[in-house]
Amino acid sequence: xxxxxxxxxxxxxxxxxxxxxxxxxxxxxxxxxxxxxxxxxxxxxxxxxxxxxxxxxxxxxxxxxxxxxxxxxxxxxxxxxxxxxxxxxxxxxxxxxxxxxxxxxxxxxxxxxxxxxxxxxxxxxxxxxxxxxxxxxxxxxxxxxxxxxxxxxxxxxxxxxxxxxxxxxxxxxxxxxxxxxxxxxxxxxxxxxxxxxxxxxxxxxxxxxxxxxxxxxxxxxxxxxxxxxxxxxxxxxxxxxxxxxxxxxxxxxxxxxxxxxxxxxxxxxxxxxxxxxxxxxxxxxxxxxxxxxxxxxxxxxxxxxxxxxxxxxxx
Ligand code: UFG
Numbered sequence: 001x002x003x004x005x006x007x008x009x010x011x012x013x014x015x016x017x018x019x020x021x022x023x024x025x026x027x028x029x030x031x032x033x034x035x036x037x038x039x040x041x042x043x044x045x046x047x048x049x050x051x052x053x054x055x056x057x058x059x060x061x062x063x064x065x066x067x068x069x070x071x072x073x074x075x076x077x078x079x080x081x082x083x084x085x086x087x088x089x090x091x092x093x094x095x096x097x098x099x100x101x102x103x104x105x106x107x108x109x110x111x112x113x114x115x116x117x118x119x120x121x122x123x124x125x126x127x128x129x130x131x132x133x134x135x136x137x138x139x140x141x142x143x144x145x146x147x148x149x150x151x152x153x154x155x156x157x158x159x160x161x162x163x164x165x166x167x168x169x170x171x172x173x174x175x176x177x178x179x180x181x182x183x184x185x186x187x188x189x190x191x192x193x194x195x196x197x198x199x200x201x202x203x204x205x206x207x208x209x210x211x212x213x214x215x216x217x218x219x220x221x222x223x224x225x226x227x228x229x230x231x232x233x234x235x236x237x238x239x240x241x242x243x244x245x246x247x248x249x250x251x252x253x254x255x256x257x258x259x260x261x262x263x264x265x266x267x268x269x270x271x272x273x274x275x276x277x278x279x280x281x282x283x284x285x286x287x288x289x290x291x292x293x294x295x296x297x298x299x300x301x302x303x304x305x306x307x308x309x310x311x312x313x314x315x
Contacts, residue, residue: 003027003065004232007053007099008072009046010037012166012179013114017070017225019043019172024229031062032073041177053095059102068110068235069103070228071096074143077185078118078278081140092143093150100154111151112231115160115242117217117283119145127217127286130162130242138278148242157235161227164246164285168220168305169312178312187216187253188309191260196269202253204275207282213253215282217246220300220308230294246285247298256302263306 004021008014009030014037021028028046033053042048051058053073063069074092075081081088096113103109117128118141125132136142151158167188170177179189194200205212227245234241251259257268290296300308 002067003029005029005031005063005066005069006046006072007031007069008037008074008114010034010039010042010048011072012177012181013221013224014072015041015043015177016170016221017072017228018046019170019174019177020222020225020229022046023173029062029066031059036076036181038180043172043174053091053098056098056102059098060105063102063106063108066106066108068112068232069099069108070112070114070232071099072114074114076140078138078140079185081138081143082278085139088139088143089146093146096147097150100150100156103156109156110232110235111156111158112228112235113147113151113158113160115148115162116141116144117162117164117244117246117285119148119162122280123283126282127248127284128244129286130244130289152240155238156240157237158240159231159235160240160242161231162242162244162285163224164217164219164244164283166221166224167218168222168300168308170222170225170308171311176312179309187256188218188260188306189313191257191268192264192306192310192313194269199269199271200257201273202270203273203279205272206275209252209281211252211254214279215250215252215284217248217250217284218256218302218305219245219247219298220305223298223300227290227294227296230296234294241293243290243293244285244287245290246287248285248287250282250284251302256306259302260306263303263310
């Protein structure tokens with residue numbers, strides 16, 4: 001079975017990929033600088049290399065013997081990217097160029113890349129297809145779009161997966177792999193930790209949506225990783241495909257609160273707050289291409305995403 005380099009394999013999404021890959025019999029090398037990830041999230045059956053995308057020698061060494069790369073590593077906080085655009089360009093774009101250069105040295109020409117719905121910016125289509133205008137509104141999204149373009153120009157076999165809102169958790173044979181961001185900015189973990197003293201802030205109740213709150217397309221992290229494994233098998237020589245990953249449907253912030261209330265069996269304290277800068281009102285993926293190109297179908301619903309997150313936090 002193939003040996004795969006997983007960059008960012010100590011993070012929330014990357015560590016889930018590592019666990020599922022080793023459970024499917026892949027040999028996995030994890031490359032992560034632990035700036036956001038956690039060493040204890042790395043499956044013990046994988047080989048762990050602590051290193052940075054900004055260190056070409058470390059990348060070259062880690063890639064020895066690998067046949068393909070799944071590239072998750074990079075800075076991923078939208079708010080921070082607005083404050084430090086140069087840092088985001090340097091780590092994400094220059095770092096990925098280092099990765100592509102190191103792959104070329106080894107003759108490795110297969111990559112699955114973790115892109116983002118943030119490449120589309122303020123959406124002009126609902127649902128958003130891969131042909132929709134890509135006009136990012138923050139440096140994080142701009143860095144992901146620049147990488148997509150760089151991969152296209154490189155001519156290698158590639159699939160960029162544009163994630164919408166990833167949620168849920170995976171119980172690997174070594175325990176739950178939880179979302180452990182610091183600071184946490186994502187809705188579902190914040191809904192679960194809301195208290196009367198620290199209620200959830202609902203960012204905007206005057207959006208042009210069914211209940212006035214933002215609509216997002218949530219996809220379970222296990223479904224998301226299944227798509228990466230399918231993508232590894234769907235790579236075609238010298239072709240770069242872009243594929244959206246969501247569930248193809250949207251939930252409002254109030255609907256997320258209501259499903260969480262049911263899962264928790266208690267009220268979720270929440271207060272109405274102003275819109276968050278940079279938020280679009282509605283972001284929903286078309287997943288037609290993911291179904292046809294990858295043969296992928298997400299199967300875990302929002303209730304499962306929330307209940308798995310609860311279980312992962314109780315661990
Ligand atoms: N929200 C709240 N209160 C909070 C946190 C979030 O109301 O305390 C709302 C947001 O306004 C948004 C929704 O919940 O409408 C989801 O917010 P998240 O921060 O969980 O996720 P985003 O949709 O902002 O971000 C996601 C990914 C990013 C990616 C972006 C693309 O997490 O990595 O989609 O637009 F860049």
